[in-house]
Amino acid sequence: MKPARVLIFVLLAALGCPWQMQAQPQPRLQISGALTAGEPATLHLAGSGLAGSEKATLFLFGPGGAIKREVQRGDIPLAGDELRVAGRYLVILDGRRAAFFVHAADPGQIAFLAHPSRVPAAEANAVLGAAFLFDRYQNLVLAPLPITFRLAAESGGAAIERSVITAHGAAGVLMDAGHRSGPAHFSASAGALRADRVVEQVAADPCSLRFHAGRADDGNILVQTEPIRDCSGNAVPDGAIVTFVSLDSAGRSTVDARIKHGYAQAELPASNSATLSVAAGVVLGNQIQWKGNP
Amino acid sequence: MSPHEPSPGVLSRILTGGSASLRLGALALAVALLAILVVPRLLRASLPEPLKSFDISTAAPRAVEENTAVAIERDYAHAWQSLAAALENNRSEQLDAGFAGAALAHFQQAIRSQQETGLSRRIVDHGHKVQVIFYSRDGSALQATDAADLEIQYRDGSRLLSSERIEEHYLVLLTPAENSWKVRSLEEIEAH
Numbered sequence: 342m343k344p345a346r347v348l349i350f351v352l353l354a355a356l357g358c359p360w361q362m363q364a365q366p367q368p369r370l371q372i373s374g375a376l377t378a379g380e381p382a383t384l385h386l387a388g389s390g391l392a393g394s395e396k397a398t399l400f401l402f403g404p405g406g407a408i409k410r411e412v413q414r415g416d417i418p419l420a421g422d423e424l425r426v427a428g429r430y431l432v433i434l435d436g437r438r439a440a441f442f443v444h445a446a447d448p449g450q451i452a453f454l455a456h457p458s459r460v461p462a463a464e465a466n467a468v469l470g471a472a473f474l475f476d477r478y479q480n481l482v483l484a485p486l487p488i489t490f491r492l493a494a495e496s497g498g499a500a501i502e503r504s505v506i507t508a509h510g511a512a513g514v515l516m517d518a519g520h521r522s523g524p525a526h527f528s529a530s531a532g533a534l535r536a537d538r539v540v541e542q543v544a545a546d547p548c549s550l551r552f553h554a555g556r557a558d559d560g561n562i563l564v565q566t567e568p569i570r571d572c573s574g575n576a577v578p579d580g581a582i583v584t585f586v587s588l589d590s591a592g593r594s595t596v597d598a599r600i601k602h603g604y605a606q607a608e609l610p611a612s613n614s615a616t617l618s619v620a621a622g623v624v625l626g627n628q629i630q631w632k633g634n635p
Numbered sequence: 636m637s638p639h640e641p642s643p644g645v646l647s648r649i650l651t652g653g654s655a656s657l658r659l660g661a662l663a664l665a666v667a668l669l670a671i672l673v674v675p676r677l678l679r680a681s682l683p684e685p686l687k688s689f690d691i692s693t694a695a696p697r698a699v700e701e702n703t704a705v706a707i708e709r710d711y712a713h714a715w716q717s718l719a720a721a722l723e724n725n726r727s728e729q730l731d732a733g734f735a736g737a738a739l740a741h742f743q744q745a746i747r748s749q750q751e752t753g754l755s756r757r758i759v760d761h762g763h764k765v766q767v768i769f770y771s772r773d774g775s776a777l778q779a780t781d782a783a784d785l786e787i788q789y790r791d792g793s794r795l796l797s798s799e800r801i802e803e804h805y806l807v808l809l810t811p812a813e814n815s816w817k818v819r820s821l822e823e824i825e826a827h
Contacts, residue, residue: 400791403745426741431799433796
């Protein structure tokens, strides 16, 4: 080898080549473990230049805590309790720092919003359910998971069930109300987790309205409906208002009556010739031509 | 003129002449109408610090009303201000006004452990870009993503341990309380 080449080689060896420096990486912080909320993990310095038994101060900042403690260099265990909150953690050791994410654990609870608490029977898209999945440390579970929503009337009939995959930890559904009036159990479940609410299904508006007329003891016209039901056959609840109208040569008379025990009745002023009609909400009933007799 | 037709002089009397109380009443009515229609939009045009944007166009299944959006912007901005102050001063009571549920419990725990170890965090908030992704039909829950531009200084006593400026991504769940919206969950998520 020529002396000049030997000199260059020696100089490079003494100064250290760039590719030689890259071949010896600086120590860096690494984290291993499930990185799941509540699960332990291990922190270690990777690369060359480790000083095995020396002590150092570990700082760990997370969304639910901050830790400062003396540790032995090398593998440093982090307890599950120190990683209970999902989110970004920053660890600082020996002036080096590293960030890592802890994800939520498996679902441990389900938050369920049901709306409304009372709904007309058979109404389309009337019942809203929204569910949020949290793990047992109250972290929102962001992994997409199926949630099953179920609406079943207490009085029987087919239950309505729908499964929705969560997005950002939440799932929502719009369901048709059942046909039967009475309490309905609305539930959201994910695996073994389940939350229940009760939605009261009430009869909707009357479906058809029929009434008959007769002479009252005092000479007035006694009008009475047949039992009033919605289109699903549910009795319209007491208290709903039915309007009776009489139209004769003297003018128009109107009487409002509340449904009681499933039907409504009222007295209209006496008349020898009148057109009688009935209405409840937007529903019109039959008409009767009154000629002094039914 | 028919007796049912309005007198043409009434309006002109209000505007030009008439009694002073009538004119004052008309003016008050106009101001009230203007306030109802314009103020929410003006308030939305100038977002409270540290919000940079608050996008409600992607809310589903229900749209967020302008007035509701203004209230949420105000309360969410205030929650971040109080969080920054609480983490810096290690005073968890500053969280009460803006946080509830899991978020409150998590940050209270964080501050407790900071107090025990003498650590603290100083957040220099450079702004948030919030996008509403879910607003429940009954208005009882709102979920949003938040891209926050934060400078965080980590301290041990008065010693600065480390400082970083990062874009943090959060998934936020807000629910209405008695007279304000509160952050119920504030979870950092990895950017995709």
